[in-house]
Amino acid sequence: MISTEELLGAVKGTVLLGEPMKNHTTLNVGGPADFFIDPLDREDFLRAVSFFRRHHLPCTVIGSGSNLLVHDEGVRGAVIVTARALGEFSLNRNVLTAGAGVPLPAAAAKTFARSLGGLEMLQGVPGTIGGALVMNAGAYGQEIGEAVSWVEVLVNGKPAILAREEITFGYRRSSLAESVILRAGLKLEKLSPAARAERETVRNEVLRKRAASQPLSLPSAGSVFRNPESGGPGAGQMIDACGLKGYRAGGAVFSPVHANIVVNEGGACAADVLELITTARNRVSETFGVVLEPEVKLLGFEDVFC
Numbered sequence: 169m170i171s172t173e174e175l176l177g178a179v180k181g182t183v184l185l186g187e188p189m190k191n192h193t194t195l196n197v198g199g200p201a202d203f204f205i206d207p208l209d210r211e212d213f214l215r216a217v218s219f220f221r222r223h224h225l226p227c228t229v230i231g232s233g234s235n236l237l238v239h240d241e242g243v244r245g246a247v248i249v250t251a252r253a254l255g256e257f258s259l260n261r262n263v264l265t266a267g268a269g270v271p272l273p274a275a276a277a278k279t280f281a282r283s284l285g286g287l288e289m290l291q292g293v294p295g296t297i298g299g300a301l302v303m304n305a306g307a308y309g310q311e312i313g314e315a316v317s318w319v320e321v322l323v324n325g326k327p328a329i330l331a332r333e334e335i336t337f338g339y340r341r342s343s344l345a346e347s348v349i350l351r352a353g354l355k356l357e358k359l360s361p362a363a364r365a366e367r368e369t370v371r372n373e374v375l376r377k378r379a380a381s382q383p384l385s386l387p388s389a390g391s392v393f394r395n396p397e398s399g400g401p402g403a404g405q406m407i408d409a410c411g412l413k414g415y416r417a418g419g420a421v422f423s424p425v426h427a428n429i430v431v432n433e434g435g436a437c438a439a440d441v442l443e444l445i446t447t448a449r450n451r452v453s454e455t456f457g458v459v460l461e462p463e464v465k466l467l468g469f470e471d472v473f474c
């Protein structure tokens with residue numbers, strides 16, 4: 169056990185006890201975190217992580233919660249957010265150094281405005297640089313992993329640089345999943361005015377398509393399932409073919425706009441979302457013989473899909 173006084177002495181930023189995680193996920197679902205920490209700066213972030221490690225308490229670092237399904241019973245130990253503490257953003261020629269808490273859409277927009285290519289198609293992907301690196305976030309043929317030159321992580325509690333060769337990126341996954349990410353160096357492509365204009369047209373078209381094909385006005389966590397890597401129909405197509413578009417459990421619904429996105433139409437809880445996930449997995453498995461794997465990260469659950 170730790171005392172609140174001891175914790176407040178160690179961490180300078182915001183410390184909330186029993187903070188509902190539905191306030192920190194884009195799906196607006198999730199029960200209380202025992203300790204919710206928003207550190208003041210990088211040093212405070214490092215102190216907070218080390219405090220919980222020293223006390224052998226679980227410690228989960230999250231970004232914007234845009235790819236998270238948090239259990240209704242919440243999360244034991246600490247949840248630490250990065251936006252305030254790890255917001256470093258600096259450009260040196262075509263190399264961007266970005267803290268894990270920097271919003272990906274802002275990084276994409278700012279670098280493209282400086283005629284640097286490599287992140288522009290990711291402008292519509294919510295979340296932070298840290299979450300994007302863990303998920304190898306991608307859209308319309310661009311993935312963040314392609315731009316990575318190095319990543320700073322905690323190794324035995326100390327900041328250490330991983331070179332690109334030490335990291336693997338795959339489809340919506342990376343070897344950084346078990347690390348605490350502090351910042352990254354991204355090598356971008358210097359674009360000529362003509363190349364930039366061409367990409368701008370594509371980027372604008374991509375943003376338009378996203379707005380037309382995704383239920384952006386309702387809370388969601390983006391795609392619920394990964395598309396099968398073996399090819400064939402995508403997860404959304406299979407869910408749709410099983411008649412589950414618009415299927416509901418409580419306040420959670422497989423969006424009528426995009427069958428692979430669960431939206432919270434109001435008052436959904438994690439159990440509702442889990443019910444939809446389980447139903448779709450079973451139906452798709454029976455119909456197509458394909459076992460869908462969740463793309464959303466489950467937090468506070470115990471090995472639900474093992």
Ligand SMILES: Cc1cc2nc3c(=O)[nH]c(=O)nc-3n(C[C@H](O)[C@H](O)[C@H](O)COP(=O)(O)OP(=O)(O)OC[C@H]3O[C@@H](n4cnc5c(N)ncnc54)[C@H](O)[C@@H]3O)c2cc1C
Pocket residue numbers: 194228229230231232233234235236250268269292293294295296297298299300301302303304305306307340345347348349350382384388389390391465
């Ligand atoms: C409307 C909508 C559209 C979306 N479209 C796309 C899309 O087109 N392409 C796509 O790839 N994704 C998409 N997503 C999913 C989501 O935006 C991405 O997965 C995003 O990269 C998650 O970033 P985050 O900061 O919100 O991470 P979180 O959801 O907060 O966390 C995701 C995982 O990363 C871990 N994590 C986060 N930061 C750190 C850190 N600093 N150190 C260690 N671990 C960390 C968390 O513990 C968790 O396991 C969409 C989501 C929404 C809501």
